[in-house]
Amino acid sequence: MKNKFLKTILAVSAICIAFYSCKDDDTLPVDFDDLINTGVPFAAEITTNGSTNVNKLDPSSSSFSKEYQIISPAGGTDVTKVEVFVSLAGQNLTTDEALLVTAESSSFTNTDGGYPEVAISFDGASIISALGVDPAALEGGDRFNYRLALTNPQGTFSDVSANFDNQSADHTFASTVVCDSPTLPAGDWVIDMQDSYGDGWQPTTSNGGGPGITVTLSNGTVFEIGLCTPYEAPGYACTSGNSAGTRTITIPDGVSGDWVFNGDFWGEMSFQITGPSGSTVATGTPGTAAGPIALNLCNE
Known part of the structure; x- marks a missing residue:
């Protein structure tokens, strides 16, 4: 039997070390305030609803949504739209990026007087259609890669700050092609x-x-x-x-x-x-x- 007390002490020690390390601002890869002060708008993910997997056997059954907070020095009110681009990195084929979704500022919400928020919905059939690929050519494990771009009067921004590794800007994510059958293989x-x-x-x-x-x-x-x-x-x-x-x-x-x-x-x-x-x-x-x-x- 392993020493459970020792295991607990080690876990607590690791947390304490991580907490102490975070107190040194010079070691942080991201300073949230500095990122805002660059003047570049960015989107911070709030939540993901549903599995991001795309079912090759029935793409239209695959749907999910993501909610983002729109942040900028102007309180996010200067952002006029959020665009989502998608590309495919597959075993049999790859594609260039294609525009998938455009969320205009009229669809933003602001219920608590803070930064505006936007909910963006995705479905497998639309993703495949935007890229113009044949679902039969997809393989399990293929990846759809997504990129957000925010537009304000200064321009359109996606890579908001290379200096900060985009760790505060949730502008990229991916989903995986799977095959979900109505019944399990016997x-x-x-x-x-x-x-x-x-x-x-x-x-x-x-x-x-x-x-x-x-x-x-x-x-x-x-x-x-x-x-x-x-x-x-x-x-x-x-x-x-x-x-x-x-x-x-x-x-x-x-x-x-x-x-x-x-x-x-x-x-x-x-x-x-x-x-x-x-x-x-x-x-x-x-x-x-x-x-x-x-x-x-x-x-x-």
């Missing part, structure tokens, strides 16, 4: 699990807190998956192995299912999910946030 699915600290999985509490992955099938079957923790009775059929372990589940024909990752309390858990054909359909790295696991079934 057969044996393999889940390989690792824990970098070597004391099993603790998804939701410092001592454990149940399975790290839950698979719920449409026929009512539920699989609870995770590495056994030495700190508490797991309460489910966990997999032995402090540092690594493998679980195989069999999914019957004609069922759908939800795969959910339940969290990573210490930031130590990783996993790889292999479908029946032998292709890797999902991965998780240490610190992955709790939520649905998007399966890439393009090669299944």
